[in-house]
Amino acid sequence: NASRLQNKTVVVTGATSGIGAAAAVLFAKAGSNVVLAARRAEILKKVAEQCTVAHKESGLSAGGKFFTLQLDVSDKSQVASFWDKIPHDLRDVDILVNNAGFVLGVEHAGDIKDEDIEAMFDTNVLGLISVSQLFVRHFKSRGSGHLINIGSIAGREPYAAGSIYTATKHAVHAFTASVMRELVNTKIRVTEIQPGMVETEFSIIRFRGDVAAAKKVYEGLEPLTGHDVAEEVVWAASRPDHVQVAEVLVMPVNQA
Ligand code: NDP
Numbered sequence: 001n002a003s004r005l006q007n008k009t010v011v012v013t014g015a016t017s018g019i020g021a022a023a024a025v026l027f028a029k030a031g032s033n034v035v036l037a038a039r040r041a042e043i044l045k046k047v048a049e050q051c052t053v054a055h056k057e058s059g060l061s062a063g064g065k066f067f068t069l070q071l072d073v074s075d076k077s078q079v080a081s082f083w084d085k086i087p088h089d090l091r092d093v094d095i096l097v098n099n100a101g102f103v104l105g106v107e108h109a110g111d112i113k114d115e116d117i118e119a120m121f122d123t124n125v126l127g128l129i130s131v132s133q134l135f136v137r138h139f140k141s142r143g144s145g146h147l148i149n150i151g152s153i154a155g156r157e158p159y160a161a162g163s164i165y166t167a168t169k170h171a172v173h174a175f176t177a178s179v180m181r182e183l184v185n186t187k188i189r190v191t192e193i194q195p196g197m198v199e200t201e202f203s204i205i206r207f208r209g210d211v212a213a214a215k216k217v218y219e220g221l222e223p224l225t226g227h228d229v230a231e232e233v234v235w236a237a238s239r240p241d242h243v244q245v246a247e248v249l250v251m252p253v254n255q256a
Contacts, residue, residue: 004238006031006062009093011086013073013131014100016043018200019150021050022230023097024066029054030234031062035090037071037082038100044068065090073100073127074119083134092142095237096135098128099150103165103206117164124168129175136179136188144187146237149176150229153196153251180246189244191236196251199223221254 010027014020015036024034028051036044036051048066055064069085072078086093101124104116132147139145154162155169173192180190203214229250236245 002030002234002238004240005234006060007033008063008095008237009033009035009065009090010095010097010237011035011037011093011135012097012099013037013071013127014150015047015068016040018202018226019195019198019229019233020097020099020226021047022226023099023233024048025050025054026227026230026234027095027237028052028063028066029058030238031055031058031060031064032095033063033065033090034067035086035093036066036068037073039070039072041068041070044070073131074122076130079127079130079134082131083138093135093138093145095146095148096131097148097150097233098131100127101150101168102202103162105208106161106206108161109163112164120164120168121171124165125171125175128172132175132179136183139188140186144241146189146191147176147179148191148193148233148236150233151176151192151194153194153249155192155194156249177246180244187241189241191245192247193229193232193236194247194249195224195229196249196255197221197223198226198229200226221252223252224250 010032012020012024015024016038024036027034036048038044045068048068051066067090071082151172152169154166155173158166176192203217207213232248232250
C-alpha cells in the first residue's frame, strides 16, 4: 500500500540516472519527500523537477519537498559532511536507497587497471558502506528506518569479464545480509534489491562510452527499465512495518 509512503523522507544516492532517478520520481508520486544525491548537480536539479511534476500530478498534499545535494559517495569527507547539508525539515530520514554504483570495462581479471579496480570498490563497496553507517546511526537514534541497498544478480552469479564488479556486488550482498542480522531486534528494516539487466547509463559506462557496444548487450532480450526496478524499491519500502523484504531478485523474463 503506497499510502504508507506519504510524508516519509527518503534519501536516494545515484539519483541522476536510471534506477535512482526513477525511484526518486516514484517516491515523489507516492507523497514522500526526497533528498536526491549524486555527483552531477545540474542533472540532479532536472530529476528534482520531474519529482515536482510527478507529485503535482498525484494530487497528494503529503510530501512534495525535494532537495538536491551533490555527493560523491566514494569521498569520505563528502559523506561525513552530507548530514549537515540536509535541511533541518528533511533530516528525519525514514528510508535510504543506496543505489550509486557502476561497472567499468570488460577486461579479464589480469588486465584490469588498478585505478578501475579502486574506483569500483570505492563507490560500490566503501561508498555504500559509509553512507549506510551514517544512516544506520541515524535510524538507531530515532528508533526506526529502512536501509535499501541496490545489489545485483552479479552478487549471486559471477560472470566472465566482470570479476571486479561481481566481487563488489558480492560484498554488497554480504554487508547487507550481515547488517540485517545485526538489526534484527530493532525496528530498522534492511532490503537488498538485486536487478538483472536494466537498460540505463550503466552499460554505456561499462563500455566506456561506446554506445553501440552498450546496446548490443541487450540483443535478443527485453531489458528492464529503471522504472521497473524502482517499482520493486517502492514496493519493498511500502510493506507494513513488521514486514522485512530481505531480498528481491528481479530480471527480464528472457534473461538466462
Ligand atoms: P546508471 O549509470 O544509470 O546510474 C548510476 C547512478 O549512480 C548515477 O546516478 C550516477 O550519478 C551515480 N553514481 C555513480 N558513482 C557515484 C558516486 N561515486 N557517488 C554518487 N553517485 C554516483 O545505472 P543504474 O541505474 O543501472 O545503476 C544503479 C545501481 O543498480 C548500481 O548500483 C548498479 O550497480 C545496479 N545495477 C544495475 C544493473 C543494470 O543492468 N543497469 C544490474 C544490476 C545492478 P553521477 O554520475 O551523477 O554521480
